[in-house]
Amino acid sequence: xxxxxxxxxxxxxxxxxxYETPRDAPPPPVVALRDVWKSYGAxxxxxxxxxxxxxxxAHALVGENGAGKSTxxxxxxxxxxxxxxxxxxxxxxxxxxxxxxxxAAGVAVIHQEPALFPDxxxxxxxxxxxxxxxxxxxxxxxxMRERAHALLARLGVPLDPRRPxxxxxxxxxxxxxxxxxxxxxxxxxxxxxxxxxxxxxEVDRLFSVVNALRAESxxxxxxxxxFAEVTALCQRxxxxxxxxxxxxxxxxxxxxxxxxxxxxxxxxxxLFVRRREQRPPGDVVLEVExxxxxxxxxxxxxxxxxxxxxxxxxLVGAGRSEVARAVFGVDRRxxxxxxxxxxxxxxxxxxxxxxxxxxxxxxxxxxxxxxxAASVQRNATLPRARQLSRFxxxxxxxxxxxxxxxxxxxxxxxxxxxxPVGTLSGGNQQKVVLAKWLATAPRVLIVDEPTRGIDIGxxxxxxxxxxxxxxxGVAILLISSELPEVLGMADRVLVMREGRxxxxxxREAADEESVIRAATGQEAPA
Amino acid sequence: MSTEAPTRATRAPxxxxxxxPRRLAGWDAAVVVLTVLTLVVASGTVEExxxxxxxxxxxxxxxxxxxxxxPMTLIVVSGExxxxxxxxxxxxxxxxxxxxxxxxxxxxxxxxxxLAGAVLGAFNGLLVTVLxxxxxxxxxxxLALYRGLAYVLLGDTAVADFAREYTRWTIGSxxxxxxxxVVPPILLLVTVFALVLxxxxxGRSLFAMGANDTAAAFAGIPVERTKxxxxxxxxxxxxLVGAYWTLRYSTARADNAEGLELTVVAAVLxxxxxxxxxxxxxxxxxxxxxxxxxxxxxxRLAKVSADALTVVTGTLxxxxxxxxNVTAALRARLARRAAPAAPPPREPAHPAPAPRGxxxxxxxxxxxx
Ligand SMILES: Nc1ncnc2c1ncn2[C@@H]1O[C@H](COP(=O)(O)OP(=O)(O)OP(=O)(O)O)[C@@H](O)[C@H]1O
Ligand SMILES: [Mg+2]
Numbered sequence: 001x002x003x004x005x006x007x008x009x010x011x012x013x014x015x016x017x018x019y020e021t022p023r024d025a026p027p028p029p030v031v032a033l034r035d036v037w038k039s040y041g042a043x044x045x046x047x048x049x050x051x052x053x054x055x056x057x058a059h060a061l062v063g064e065n066g067a068g069k070s071t072x073x074x075x076x077x078x079x080x081x082x083x084x085x086x087x088x089x090x091x092x093x094x095x096x097x098x099x100x101x102x103x104a105a106g107v108a109v110i111h112q113e114p115a116l117f118p119d120x121x122x123x124x125x126x127x128x129x130x131x132x133x134x135x136x137x138x139x140x141x142x143x144m145r146e147r148a149h150a151l152l153a154r155l156g157v158p159l160d161p162r163r164p165x166x167x168x169x170x171x172x173x174x175x176x177x178x179x180x181x182x183x184x185x186x187x188x189x190x191x192x193x194x195x196x197x198x199x200x201x202e203v204d205r206l207f208s209v210v211n212a213l214r215a216e217s218x219x220x221x222x223x224x225x226x227f228a229e230v231t232a233l234c235q236r237x238x239x240x241x242x243x244x245x246x247x248x249x250x251x252x253x254x255x256x257x258x259x260x261x262x263x264x265x266x267x268x269x270x271l272f273v274r275r276r277e278q279r280p281p282g283d284v285v286l287e288v289e290x291x292x293x294x295x296x297x298x299x300x301x302x303x304x305x306x307x308x309x310x311x312x313x314x315l316v317g318a319g320r321s322e323v324a325r326a327v328f329g330v331d332r333r334x335x336x337x338x339x340x341x342x343x344x345x346x347x348x349x350x351x352x353x354x355x356x357x358x359x360x361x362x363x364x365x366x367x368x369x370x371x372x373a374a375s376v377q378r379n380a381t382l383p384r385a386r387q388l389s390r391f392x393x394x395x396x397x398x399x400x401x402x403x404x405x406x407x408x409x410x411x412x413x414x415x416x417x418x419x420p421v422g423t424l425s426g427g428n429q430q431k432v433v434l435a436k437w438l439a440t441a442p443r444v445l446i447v448d449e450p451t452r453g454i455d456i457g458x459x460x461x462x463x464x465x466x467x468x469x470x471x472x473g474v475a476i477l478l479i480s481s482e483l484p485e486v487l488g489m490a491d492r493v494l495v496m497r498e499g500r501x502x503x504x505x506x507r508e509a510a511d512e513e514s515v516i517r518a519a520t521g522q523e524a525p526a
Numbered sequence: 527m528s529t530e531a532p533t534r535a536t537r538a539p540x541x542x543x544x545x546x547p548r549r550l551a552g553w554d555a556a557v558v559v560l561t562v563l564t565l566v567v568a569s570g571t572v573e574e575x576x577x578x579x580x581x582x583x584x585x586x587x588x589x590x591x592x593x594x595x596x597p598m599t600l601i602v603v604s605g606e607x608x609x610x611x612x613x614x615x616x617x618x619x620x621x622x623x624x625x626x627x628x629x630x631x632x633x634x635x636x637x638x639x640x641l642a643g644a645v646l647g648a649f650n651g652l653l654v655t656v657l658x659x660x661x662x663x664x665x666x667x668x669l670a671l672y673r674g675l676a677y678v679l680l681g682d683t684a685v686a687d688f689a690r691e692y693t694r695w696t697i698g699s700x701x702x703x704x705x706x707x708v709v710p711p712i713l714l715l716v717t718v719f720a721l722v723l724x725x726x727x728x729g730r731s732l733f734a735m736g737a738n739d740t741a742a743a744f745a746g747i748p749v750e751r752t753k754x755x756x757x758x759x760x761x762x763x764x765x766l767v768g769a770y771w772t773l774r775y776s777t778a779r780a781d782n783a784e785g786l787e788l789t790v791v792a793a794v795l796x797x798x799x800x801x802x803x804x805x806x807x808x809x810x811x812x813x814x815x816x817x818x819x820x821x822x823x824x825x826r827l828a829k830v831s832a833d834a835l836t837v838v839t840g841t842l843x844x845x846x847x848x849x850x851n852v853t854a855a856l857r858a859r860l861a862r863r864a865a866p867a868a869p870p871p872r873e874p875a876h877p878a879p880a881p882r883g884x885x886x887x888x889x890x891x892x893x894x895x
Contacts, residue, residue: 330744349748350744350746351748368741371734372738373738378730378733382730382731382747383745385731389726389727393725393726394725436745
């Protein structure tokens with residue numbers, strides 16, 4: 001327990017920016033970090049970072065992948081101890097000995113990677129360690145369920161509080177983490193890329209919840225690579241580069257271009273790719289007919305032509321990832337047919353799908369995409385171990401070269417190819433997953449949230465890469481919850497709602513409104 | 527497009543030059559050193575230990591443990607376990623006795639023993655993969671079942687008098703040397719298993735599925751099928767060991783190799799294979815086998831009782847599971863305190879329990895409990 005925390009005598013109501021209390025000196029920040037340094041072995045993650053969180057203010061923290069944002073947040077959460085630096089609560093210097101100190105001080109943290117108890121229910125996860133008690137100190141299951149239900153409803157996600165956390169999609173896991181954090185009595189709410197897997201409507205709900213907390217003078221820290229969200233939610237922004245503080249200022253006084261330039265330390269390349277030249281697409285390469293899986297999706301059928309990018313849009317829980325997994329064969333299907341270039345794939349056999357030229361970049365990098373304990377190199381070459389071996393034996397040099405080449409093309413930042421991939425920052429882990437599958441030179445590429453957690457500069461690079469693959473005749477199915485990505489990249493937009501395919505919009509007909517309308521089910525687009 | 531990855535870390539130049547896997551510098555190396563030390567100390571202090579006669583016996587004793595440890599290593603690396611191997615040895619040995627008593631020639635019996643072992647292994651494999659039962663429970667069950675079947679076959683009787691030329695060869699030595707005849711085939715098998723585990727895509731996939739079987743399945747690795755075949759191989763090797771055991775002692779009995787699974791698992795874990803899967807080397811396991819069996823041999827020569835030997839095996843088993851976890855925890859704690867000038871040690875030789883299943887466990891979030 002942090003016994004040293006002073007309890008302020010109530011927080012005076014403050015205006016939007018927290019400085020409007022007349023005549024008084026501005027109150028000290030709720031939480032502040034000053035000149036924080038942190039190294040992991042030889043890697044310097046933080047090199048003099050600053051941040052101040054003020055009551056009632058939403059503060060954005062931006063920076064490239066590996067800039068040290070998550071490390072800063074782990075220091076705020078008491079999870080990592082800085083090598084050097086000062087932590088202040090209400091202007092008083094203190095120290096977090098562990099996460100419980102941070103929690104006791106009223107700092108609630110949503111970490112970048114959700115970490116739930118797989119065998120506990122959603123409700124139990126939300127209230128883990130602080131369950132509502134009934135008579136004789138017993139856990140009041142009912143109250144817990146009802147409160148969890150209310151929270152989830154407030155976040156606008158129809159998730160059954162009784163179901164176990166095991167098997168939740170990454171977006172749903174994220175929602176549970178959010179529910180957990182916003183249900184705490186918080187003075188500071190710290191969120192590390194909470195929206196990376198969410199689509200527009202869920203993000204809107206989250207923001208209205210956060211704004212309500214802010215009105216009760218909670219301080220907010222928000223990390224995101226989506227600048228539209230940053231500007232929608234925040235009043236102040238701090239830029240971090242290579243672990244060092246670059247700038248802090250009101251968001252209104254800067255621009256996205258300026259922020260990006262500060263993040264990367266140079267003039268950025270074109271940030272958004274909108275595919276231009278439309279060659280007529282080739283033959284149908286991926287054909288899906290009548291695909292069903294009980295409890296997930298029903299009667300889904302579509303096709304993708306060579307050189308075409310088809311987006312699959314929908315709300316969280318619409319069944320998009322489930323369709324992708326069944327097509328690839330990691331999940332069994334109950335009915336339906338999948339053909340790749342005329343070859344019918346047997347159900348439930350990813351290896352056969354790979355042999356036919358299919359690749360799937362899964363949504364959940366930590367569970368599905370990577371073996372965290374294994375090295376960067378081993379992960380990057382895992383699906384190709386056979387191709388890279390000679391006479392049945394692995395050739396170290398060839399593997400190394402292949403891993404290095406793809407890591408470089410995606411600007412992956414790592415210490416050493418032999419480092420466990422789990423020590424990379426979130427965005428860099430995502431790049432390894434992309435590299436792992438792009439390197440297989442697929443004919444059909446299914447990418448599920450390919451740019452989740454990837455910084456804005458590299459995101460454009462990934463988009464360019466996808467566009468180039470399409471131009472080379474690869475058929476691409478793009479699942480994304482980020483609407484600008486969908487609209488910027490896709491030749492056609494398929495929309496799923498509640499396990500069914502409800503719209504197939506050609507590029508011309510696809511805009512923000514028509515996609516959201518189809519996804520939410522408010523009267524079909526004309 | 528830039529082709530070089532921006533890196534900030536300074537590299538360990540020696541390791542980079544030698545391309546040594548980092549863990550070689552850890553637990554495995556310690557076990558190898560410990561093994562050499564044990565051999566040296568035992569030769570110096572236990573009178574009979576250093577003789578060539580004892581070396582021959584030591585190798586004959588060590589052979590079944592080493593053979594069983596080979597597939598066991600692969601199974602544990604892939605995240606499972608097989609406790610039924612010693613009972614499979616007993617059952618195939620009993621089967622040999624039964625067939626020999628019925629007049630079949632050994633040329634037929636030995637392949638049949640291997641085949642029978644494979645079938646018993648396949649039964650384990652089916653229960654683990656098709657029915658998806660935990661391998662610990664399944665193989666504890668077949669540990670009892672197979673031993674029981676052995677007693678059904680032979681009861682308390684023993685079959686002896688196997689063909690002389692076979693039993694002689696089994697305990698005999700190469701030419702006039704003290705090196706037993708079984709050494710070359712065993713070395714061959716060790717080499718094959720080491721290559722499969724460390725130099726082929728199959729071995730690579732075993733490590734992957736042991737560390738995260740979901741991710742392995744998403745990478746197109748047929749997790750279930752591979753595990754099934756591992757159990758078949760383990761059974762076949764156990765059948766071979768059954769034949770060896772029978773011929774070496776020239777007796778088929780239902781209680782042959784009873785309790786040997788404990789020694790095998792202890793040796794594998796002592797050799798640095800993580801009980802949670804995903805980590806280990808065959809070199810370490812070979813060292814673990816040599817360490818454990820020569821320790822037992824030396825103690826036996828020093829007239830330590832058989833019960834005490836079991837105590838030693840059990841203690842080593844616990845230590846080999848405990849120590850890596852304790853050191854990992856200590857390192858993590860030290861790393862939290864360490865001054866920035868002294869970079870904390872990287873990766874522990876053994877990991878803390880890795881979470882399984884789709885959602886990670888909360889303790890993993892920070893890595894520092
Ligand atoms: N446990 C660890 N061991 C070693 N290095 C680490 C560890 N965690 C992070 N790092 C390194 O520290 C640096 C900063 O990582 P951090 O996760 O803070 O980045 P980030 O700004 O959150 O990036 P992203 O946008 O990709 O999430 C990276 O270079 C990363 O490789
Ligand atoms: Mg991060």
